[in-house]
Amino acid sequence: MYVNLIAMPKQFFVYILTNQSNSVLYTGVTSNLPARIFEHRLKIVPGFTSKYNLNKLVFFEAQPDSLQAIAREKQIKSWTRQKKIDLINEHNPSWQDLYDSLF
Secondary structure, eight states: OOOOOOOOOOOEEEEEEEOTTSOOEEEEEESOHHHHHHHHHHTOSOSHHHHTTOOEEEEEEEESSHHHHHHHHHHHHHSOHHHHHHHHHHHOTTOOOOGGGGO
């Protein structure tokens, strides 16, 4: 029996995390969003997100390739806090944690 496996194109994601009080924002990029958010939640990698308890996913968007994802991440990181808040409000006005929607 012959099975033709078509490789699915890899997707990349730009995301924004915050803490429970929505007082700190972090923008990141990954090719495996559920796994990366899980790592943030478990504080597997020491750094900014673990220091400030950033584990609430409030925004994400898919990008077709790594270069576009990195460019978008840099663009969002360069924005003012208010512009990031406006982006989140546009897509997730209640600032609910979107992690469970990934499954």
